[in-house]
Amino acid sequence: MRECMDALATAYRDAAEGAALNGRRSDMLTRTVRPDAVYCLKLVGGVVPSLGIGSLRLNSDILTFPETDGKRRKVKVPAAPGERWVGLVLLFSTETGEPLAIFPDGVVQRFRVGGASGLAVRHLAREDARVAAIIGTGWQAGAQAMAVAVARPLDEIRCYSPNPESRSRFAQEMTAQLGVRVVPAASPEAAVKGADVVLCATNSLQPVLRREWLEPGMHVGSIRDRELPPEVLKAVDRVIIHDPDNMGSDHLVIAKGVEYREGTKEIVTDPELAALARAPSLAELVAGKVPGRSRPDEITCFLNYHGVGYQFAATGAVLYAKARAAGAGRELPGEWFTETVHP
Amino acid sequence: MRECMDALATAYRDAAEGAALNGRRSDMLTRTVRPDAVYCLKLVGGVVPSLGIGSLRLNSDILTFPETDGKRRKVKVPAAPGERWVGLVLLFSTETGEPLAIFPDGVVQRFRVGGASGLAVRHLAREDARVAAIIGTGWQAGAQAMAVAVARPLDEIRCYSPNPESRSRFAQEMTAQLGVRVVPAASPEAAVKGADVVLCATNSLQPVLRREWLEPGMHVGSIRDRELPPEVLKAVDRVIIHDPDNMGSDHLVIAKGVEYREGTKEIVTDPELAALARAPSLAELVAGKVPGRSRPDEITCFLNYHGVGYQFAATGAVLYAKARAAGAGRELPGEWFTETVHP
Numbered sequence: 001m002r003e004c005m006d007a008l009a010t011a012y013r014d015a016a017e018g019a020a021l022n023g024r025r026s027d028m029l030t031r032t033v034r035p036d037a038v039y040c041l042k043l044v045g046g047v048v049p050s051l052g053i054g055s056l057r058l059n060s061d062i063l064t065f066p067e068t069d070g071k072r073r074k075v076k077v078p079a080a081p082g083e084r085w086v087g088l089v090l091l092f093s094t095e096t097g098e099p100l101a102i103f104p105d106g107v108v109q110r111f112r113v114g115g116a117s118g119l120a121v122r123h124l125a126r127e128d129a130r131v132a133a134i135i136g137t138g139w140q141a142g143a144q145a146m147a148v149a150v151a152r153p154l155d156e157i158r159c160y161s162p163n164p165e166s167r168s169r170f171a172q173e174m175t176a177q178l179g180v181r182v183v184p185a186a187s188p189e190a191a192v193k194g195a196d197v198v199l200c201a202t203n204s205l206q207p208v209l210r211r212e213w214l215e216p217g218m219h220v221g222s223i224r225d226r227e228l229p230p231e232v233l234k235a236v237d238r239v240i241i242h243d244p245d246n247m248g249s250d251h252l253v254i255a256k257g258v259e260y261r262e263g264t265k266e267i268v269t270d271p272e273l274a275a276l277a278r279a280p281s282l283a284e285l286v287a288g289k290v291p292g293r294s295r296p297d298e299i300t301c302f303l304n305y306h307g308v309g310y311q312f313a314a315t316g317a318v319l320y321a322k323a324r325a326a327g328a329g330r331e332l333p334g335e336w337f338t339e340t341v342h343p
Numbered sequence: 344m345r346e347c348m349d350a351l352a353t354a355y356r357d358a359a360e361g362a363a364l365n366g367r368r369s370d371m372l373t374r375t376v377r378p379d380a381v382y383c384l385k386l387v388g389g390v391v392p393s394l395g396i397g398s399l400r401l402n403s404d405i406l407t408f409p410e411t412d413g414k415r416r417k418v419k420v421p422a423a424p425g426e427r428w429v430g431l432v433l434l435f436s437t438e439t440g441e442p443l444a445i446f447p448d449g450v451v452q453r454f455r456v457g458g459a460s461g462l463a464v465r466h467l468a469r470e471d472a473r474v475a476a477i478i479g480t481g482w483q484a485g486a487q488a489m490a491v492a493v494a495r496p497l498d499e500i501r502c503y504s505p506n507p508e509s510r511s512r513f514a515q516e517m518t519a520q521l522g523v524r525v526v527p528a529a530s531p532e533a534a535v536k537g538a539d540v541v542l543c544a545t546n547s548l549q550p551v552l553r554r555e556w557l558e559p560g561m562h563v564g565s566i567r568d569r570e571l572p573p574e575v576l577k578a579v580d581r582v583i584i585h586d587p588d589n590m591g592s593d594h595l596v597i598a599k600g601v602e603y604r605e606g607t608k609e610i611v612t613d614p615e616l617a618a619l620a621r622a623p624s625l626a627e628l629v630a631g632k633v634p635g636r637s638r639p640d641e642i643t644c645f646l647n648y649h650g651v652g653y654q655f656a657a658t659g660a661v662l663y664a665k666a667r668a669a670g671a672g673r674e675l676p677g678e679w680f681t682e683t684v685h686p
Contacts, residue, residue, distance in 0.1 A: 018599025023369035023386060028652075030364050031392045032437050039437040041397040043366060045386045049374045049598070054384040054403060059686055060435040060442070080441035080681045087686030088442070092403040094375050094382040098423035099403070099431070106684030139685060255392070256361025309371075336673070338423045341449030342482060343402055343430030 001146040003318045004115040011048045011314035016287030021047045022309045030255035038063045046309025054092040055313035091316045099337045101320045112311035114143025117221045120302035121151035123292035125219040129196030130155040136202035137161035137170035144199040149178045157182040158191040200227040216297035223304045236301040239279045344489040346661045347458040354391040354657035359630030364390045365652045373598035381406045389652025397435040398656035442680045444663045455654035457486025463645035464494035466635035468562040472539030473498040479545035480504035480513035487542040492521045500525040501534040543570040559640035566647045579644040582622045
């Protein structure tokens with residue numbers, strides 16, 4: 001995670017100079033065989049010239065939208081043989097153009113989300129932050145815990161999930177992995193109370209943080225735009241967004257007759273909150289174009305919504321270098337993936 | 344080529360119904376190690392539900408811009424090991440999401456360009472067309488010859504290149520391949536005179552067709568927007584464009600300080616010609632939403648500029664089926680390209 005955060009910092013600095021590129025994202029949705037499902041092909045590219053890497057991240061998903069408590073939830077069905085999901089990252093050399101690697105996206109996906117949250121903690125949390133709260137105990141929550149532990153020398157991480165077993169398991173596993181005491185909290189309020197950093201990483205359709213739980217000097221992070229209710233966003237002193245390109249929905253290419261709501265984007269319907277789309281970006285923060293925390297009692301907030309293409313070039317570069325060093329993976333002939341014909 | 348044209352026809356019919364999708368194209372340009380070159384990562388996706396295929400086409404290119412006769416020309420440098428280019432197509436199942444194939448793009452690239460031109464010939468050329476002229480004798484010109492020979496039972500194809508050796512070689516090779524007499528012409532005018540179908544497939548920076556060479560009842564095609572001068576476009580009776588999405592340049596994501604001109608798009612600076620961006624599309628023509636040729640003496644024109652993402656799903660589906668039937672290619676474990684982790 002430390003190496004991913006460093007590579008991501010390089011990427012964001014490149015981006016702040018206009019050198020790293022976030023490709024135009026494209027989510028294509030059309031019918032599949034199952035009448036209650038939708039096929040979605042999702043592509044995003046990125047290039048980080050200082051790392052010499054171009055990247056593509058793609059997902060080829062069968063989506064369903066079951067209703068829970070009257071609300072539709074998006075579920076990716078593991079419909080590939082062996083009940084598996086399909087997400088891939090491809091890396092290319094910006095020097096020769098050649099393909100360097102192809103691998104599933106799941107691991108780098110959470111490292112890039114966690115790494116971005118970790119960089120925000122590095123720049124926005126108090127230097128003396130020692131207690132973190134993680135709301136959520138799933139796959140993404142694990143990466144948030146790794147990242148905050150890299151960004152600050154922590155004494156304690158509290159974790160909360162509505163499921164007591166999940167929070168116990170998470171506490172045990174992450175304590176062993178991070179060498180930091182991770183303790184389950186009986187309520188989100190108990191997790192947050194007195195914490196210096198609060199990171200939300202849930203699949204919740206409902207807000208997970210309340211305005212009255214905010215304390216002076218806190219840093220708050222969120223990876224999904226339902227997690228923080230409007231009153232929390234209005235109550236914090238400063239907001240940093242991931243990338244202004246990510247606040248719209250022009251990446252959607254939807255077949256006629258396909259019903260699809262992402263269940264996000266609600267943020268932009270409130271004019272006061274819509275202004276957040278013009279808040280400073282993580283790239284500007286990491287590159288020092290906007291200042292980090294200004295006062296010990298400031299409440300800061302990082303909205304880590306949606307991906308930026310070049311995050312996969314950065315975290316992929318770390319994975320690739322480590323795989324090469326460890327002799328992991330399988331070497332395939334380069335000629336299979338290049339051509340003598342002018343394309 | 345016949346199978347590709349049939350698959351493309353399915354794709355265009357899906358597109359006309361809003362079911363096939365052309366993803367948002369993204370061309371990312373930033374610096375590379377060579378100071379006189381630019382790195383370009385190009386992505387476009389597509390889905391054809393009636394074929395059950397989603398596709399991605401990508402190019403990872405090192406571009407240079409040498410000057411010839413005072414004009415800058417875009418040259419893709421084969422910079423990958425073994426002096427090779429990097430272009431790939433990935434295919435996915437819309438039923439399971441699983442990856443089906445990955446292969447270099449060069450061959451399907453020309454079949455999709457040729458196939459689209461062939462469909463236009465099928466709908467716009469006179470039924471009794473027996474003589475075709477191909478301006479250009481390169482890689483793309485070969486696919487144009489294949490396509491026109493599928494679309495109409497030809498007596499003769501004339502070919503022209505400024506290089507006499509190229510046109511002789513092309514004539515000889517294509518005669519053998521197509522079973523149609525292909526003859527070299529000493530001038531473009533000689534090739535065009537009396538031809539029923541004229542297809543331009545060159546790398547020329549200058550127009551290759553003159554207004555005074557147009558004859559009643561001709562069908563004209565072009566794969567690059569420098570080939571037909573404005574006066575030709577104004578003189579023809581009907582124009583069909585490939586896709587209205589392809590007439591702009593919003594797909595370009597260019598790093599700060601990188602100088603890049605595509606050398607195309609000139610068409611849209613002339614208001615009269617800019618209206619062509621609203622001309623009927625090939626999808627509308629193939630689906631019968633706009634009529635084909637209306638009179639024997641009508642001069643028709645198809646502008647086959649730029650790619651549409653779903654063309655790679657269609658031509659790729661043909662290649663994939665043929666490769667499976669022939670036992671060609673290499674079977675790789677599906678688990679390498681899928682995952683148990685929710686992405």
